[in-house]
Amino acid sequence: MERCPPGASSTLVSTQDVHRRQGRGREVRDVDGELDFPSFREHSMAELSEEFQGTDLRPTDLVIMLNRTAGIGMRMAEGRVHRPRRLSWNAFKVLYILWMAGDREQHRVSALGGMSRATASAVVKTLVRSGYVVQVPSEVDKRTHLLALTEKGQEVVREVFVEQNDLLTDWSNRLTHTEQDILKMLLTKLMDSSG
Template sequence: MTTQPAGPDGLDYLSFVDYAVARTTRELPSVDPTAMRLVLTLHRVTSSLVYDLESAVHRPHGWSWPGFRVLFVLWLAGPLESKRVAELSGMSRAAVSALVNTLVRDELVSRHQAEHDRRAVQLDLTEAGHKAITGAFQAHNEREQAWTGALSKPEQTILIGLLEKLMHGSDDAEPKKRF
């Protein structure tokens, strides 16, 4: 917990968490400030991390964050039907479909009719797509290391375990998960 700024004028993206928790709990005393702080902080760190990865690595390659996610899934698990790409990337089918048009145009992904079902679309990386994603992933992982370098290896392991517990541990959140 950091020192709370006197008012909204002195806030920045991260200090807003302290301000938001303090203001919310004053107005709504029944709010759990720890849960609120955890979710706000997790969201803001994730957003900052994604922005950094996208601006430092993916945009220079001509991709958005969602474009990278599709290429990443196809690289590691492809070829796949588009609905499986959507599922594994945490995106909607419509978003994947629209994104694949760009990736096909850029000759990074090929799209074919699935053999087992003429209505299904099979996606695969092209040779250029494979070369692009493997090359970009080196830079991506360097940024990952820069972000995680603030934590020791044991702290990283603990945080991974805690995040996995959070991801898998809530029965109340189950119906609202993307996967």
């Protein structure tokens, strides 16, 4: 129950009544007393379509689903592959970038990994402490340093990659190879158009 704002009638008003007045009268299905994601998504799209009639909500729904799906893959990899090695998803990204692209300046690694510079800096410090990465002076610009994988870093990124790829293969095989290729093509189209 909610109290009415000052100056209004002093009677108690139910939250359900408040939501009804705000256009939120539909019930949301819960699983074991908790709202599950499919129900939440369906409910929120129905609410938004009622409140913003005539608005194309597919872009918002698409991004919500992309974010959710990417999060599932990342959490699986982090929980089963990275954390047992005291790594994170961002740590893997840094190791992977250095493995694939070679020695790079930290700001280039953060750009390639889609991380803020502050996040990349914190991750790199941890990787340096763990002995996976070293900072070496640039031969081109003595004021800057390059990040480089150590031998230990090369070993761990290869091990993690193989284990993670096996895990993600099992997960992504819910789609056929053709469906995976189409999805990658569509995602590439979205990424290429982002400027």
